[in-house]
Amino acid sequence: MAEAEAIPAATVIVMRDRAGKPPELLMVERAQAMSFAAGALVFPGGRVDPGDRLLAALFAGDPDDIAARVAAVRETLEEAGVAVGLDVPLAAIPKLGRRLYAGEPMGALLEKAGGALRIDALTPFARWLPTGMRHKIFDTRFYLARAPDNAEPVVDGNENVRVFWAGAQAVLDAADAGEAMIIFPTRRNLERLATFASFEQAVADALGHPVETITPWVERRDGIDHLCIPDHLGYPVTAEPLGQAVRA
Template sequence: MSHAEAIPAATVVVMRDGGGGLPELLMVERSRAMSFAGGALVFPGGRIDPGDHLFTDTHEDSAARVAAIRETIEEAGLALGLDCDAATLAKIREDLHAGRPFAQLLAEASLALDLDVLVPFARWLPYGLPHRVFDTRFYLARAPEGAAPLVDGSENVRLCWITARGALDAADRGEAMLIYPTRRNLERLALFDGFDAAMAHARRFPVETITPFVESRDGVDWLCIPEGLGYPVTAERMDRAVRA
């Protein structure tokens, strides 16, 4: 599959201050019925729709930011870069679920998006998978004050606020499933004591497209990513890696 055939997608790591001194991340558990990452714990996000290009410039990053904001509303009922009350947000979410265009809903409510609330963090493009391949841009965002997300109950069956280390530990205990990119990103996010530290770190590393590759080490295959992109762990045994 060529780069052009990959499905453009976007996801966002929403962070809030945690009671234990470590930031908590908003994660959703995918329905096991979903063909991609069924049953996995992931960050809110999804594919970039044609309508996400309608009220931005032609740069793919802008459409990806719109998609990340739209998907977070759809999946978690959480508004990023959007100044509106709870009733308006609930109506927009309901209309999105009904298939109405996001740009039209914002125009009707006289609302504009602040795309700058999203900080570029990573871009992953895995190949060699037995299903559709996604070219996914990851962003960081600070949780809005008083955020009270609600699961959509269709694509996702549960949502939670959890620390990066907490999610990794849950997976190691067999209580959660993490696909390879999510695990690597959680290991990176576990380095930070808050949103500001994560944002500063992200800005030190220009976003490069990450395509995992297989490397044999002493007769054992490892799934690897390049060094120097901000990730503390860059390899995992193939027989332990979850590739959706």
């Protein structure tokens, strides 16, 4: 059976600072019925749609990167009701999210609402592309975004069953206690995010490391197969025993 073709996708790590405490991240729990990462805690995101590419054509720059940013903005609003990368009236956000989820084009909706995209509000953080899978493979670009003031996430009730704010270490602790499931890329990103004391620190780290496509590989170390990633991209943990790694 041939390996699946990679699907372009994007996700947003939405962060909000807390005085004297580590930042919190916006997390969603995927529904058990989903074909990819069912039941896992993930950052909001999804595949890049043709409509995202149409909107991306209005901006200068790498069209694939811009389309992924547009998709990240759209998916975060659809999945969690949180508007990052958007200038839009606060009262319009719930209606926008519902109509986007129903399939209406974002460009037309923003025009009606008097809003605009702010793709520069997203900072590239990472890019992950696994290989060797026979299920869906996503070529996923990760972005950082500051949480809007008074952002109140909302469960979409279809793709996810829970949406909440939590510190990176708290999510890792929940997974280690068997109270949550996180897949390999999410765990590695949470470990990296747990080292930051603020959103500004996370952005500085992202700008200080090149965004290279991360394709994990299997390597035998001390007689045990490990799933590995490069060690120069800012991740504090770069290998995990293959038998312990959770893959979607």
